[in-house]
Amino acid sequence: MAHEIRMAGDDDFFGWLPLFEAYCRFYETDLDDAKALIVWNWIRDEHDPLEAALAVDEEGTPVGLAQYRVVPDTLQATRGLYLDDLYVDPESRGSGVGRALIEFVHARSREIGAGGVSWITAADNADAQKLYDNLARRTTWVTYEMDA
Template identity: 70%
Template sequence: MTHEIRPAGDDDFFAWLPLFDGYCRFYEHELDDQKALTVWTWLRDATHPLEAILAFDEEGEAIALAHFRGVPDTLNATTAVFLDDLYVVPEHRRNGVARALIETVHSRAAELGTGGVSWVTSAANEDAQALYDSLARRTEWVTYEMDA
């Protein structure tokens, strides 16, 4: 199966929205209009670090997204990339789309700095971890969160 991967453009809101909604639902978060517009505004703002790429199938249907951003890597005095969100519609999983999105993000990281990419995933997301383990090194870092 072939697919095209490209940066999200100004006219891609209605292609991006159902993908972002699917991502939010996968992680049991509600997507309301305000949240969708806020994130889309970040993605379209050239001064905001968040970027998006989309994958399209042969018919031009949007089937996957990745959100990522350049972040300072103080230990190496360069810029790395953090992959915030990765989502592939269920019927297109296991056909190389997620791998291609991650590799595209990795290429973007090389443009910004050293080419390093990091991300986190749910401990319960074992299907994704199988792919991630084939692409990257699992770290020993522990993640903490403070509520607002």
């Protein structure tokens, strides 16, 4: 099954939404209409750094998403991309969609600088890590968070 990877457009909200809902559910995060609209507006706002790519099947139905943003790499004095969210519909997993989305984001990173792409995943997300270990270098960095 062939898939096209392309940037999300203005008319993609109702194709993007089920994927983003499933992504939030996977990470046990509630998604209400207000939050969904805020994130979508960030994606569509040319002044906001968040961008989204979609993988679409032959019928044009979105089956995967990658949401990312430009970030500075001060240690290298360049810019790269941070992959915030990656999700592939369960029926499309194993077909190369996740790899294609990451490769699309990596190609975009070369357009804006030499910083590459970085991302994090949950420690128990073993299936995704199999793909990530084939595409990227696992780092030794430890992530910290402070709640608001």
